[in-house]
């Protein structure tokens with residue numbers, strides 16, 4: 415495992431060409447050479463820098479998990495299934511407009527609207543569906559724009575490229591809705607603040623989504639084009655297990671596909687990801703198995719706890735206890751992802767001592783491999 419910061423050439427050979435790139439966008443948008451193009455990261459020209467921020471903040475180059483955890487959560491990486499948590503609960507928005515457009519309970523959209531209303535942030539980086547049903551990240555500055563981000567698009571989207579486009583001298587305070595890989599990249603930035611980029615201290619709120627895997631734009635978009643009348647699609651959904659379906663809601667009804675038909679479009683990089691619940695976010699949000707229209711919410715930081723408290727006080731969120739069976743199952747799924755990913759990483763590197771990007775204590779690795 416190499417802990418040295420290298421340049422874009424090595425980013426290409428060690429991450430992009432080896433199928434480890436998650437398309438988080440952390441390397442793109444702040445350098446003239448690296449851009450996202452049609453679902454992948456492209457190096458437009460040779461860059462001679464031997465150390466680059468592209469390599470440094472990539473969530474798939476060496477990552478000292480204890481240092482990151484210490485920085486974001488104030489303690490070393492936890493071996494607990496869901497990482498470090500203050501509270502795990504169930505919530506949904508009280509706003510009919512949000513609930514009508516959101517993926518499940520609209521907790522993410524409600525939290526961001528509140529953060530904007532209360533002046534915690536001036537804007538938020540979100541993802542919305544373009545007309546061709548591909549995802550694109552954007553900076554929302556109003557309640558109306560935040561609502562445009564509601565709903566899930568299951569294709570990976572280089573969200574952090576938009577963050578990197580924010581001018582260095584901007585004083586706007588930002589919220590970001592991010593996948594676990596993107597939260598990890600953001601946490602690397604928080605741990606070692608970038609130069610000549612957005613002041614990372616202006617990122618005041620990170621809402622992380624749960625994620626088992628994301629789909630690759632290449633391939634999956636073609637599949638959608640071949641199987642659906644895309645302009646008529648209103649919403650996509652992968653309902654929680656045991657559904658095992660991919661659903662497309664269209665103006666003329668729901669069309670379902672067996673999940674196995676789309677598994678071949680999973681980003682190869684997701685195989686090597688240990689994090690199902692965005693362990694370094696302020697608040698992490700996912701679905702609730704068997705309870706429609708609600709979200710599982712994990713509160714991790716003081717920022718997250720204060721916002722949840724305010725959301726309850728102001729009647730923006732309805733909150734409930736997560737049934738013990740759901741909590742147990744969430745923990746089981748999260749642990750399974752860690753164990754699987756570690757095994758895949760070792761199979762890829764061919765060496766138990768080489769965990770590619772994962773810098774973790776031996777004892778934690780031993781436990782996960784046991």
Ligand SMILES: Cc1cc2nc3c(=O)[nH]c(=O)nc-3n(C[C@H](O)[C@H](O)[C@H](O)COP(=O)(O)OP(=O)(O)OC[C@H]3O[C@@H](n4cnc5c(N)ncnc54)[C@H](O)[C@@H]3O)c2cc1C
Pocket residue numbers: 515516517518519520521522523524539540541542549563564565566567568569570571573591592593623624625626627628629699700701702709
């Ligand atoms: C690729 C992917 C995989 C997921 N896998 C799981 C899973 O395995 N288990 C689980 O419980 N939940 C999973 N989720 C999360 C789930 O789909 C909901 O986003 C979450 O429960 C929040 O619901 P909500 O009603 O609060 O969302 P809403 O209020 O509707 O807000 C949705 C938010 O998602 C963001 N978003 C949408 N698409 C993307 C994207 N491609 N990349 C980054 N951000 C995006 C938007 O910016 C928006 O803010 C996944 C989401 C995605 C995008």
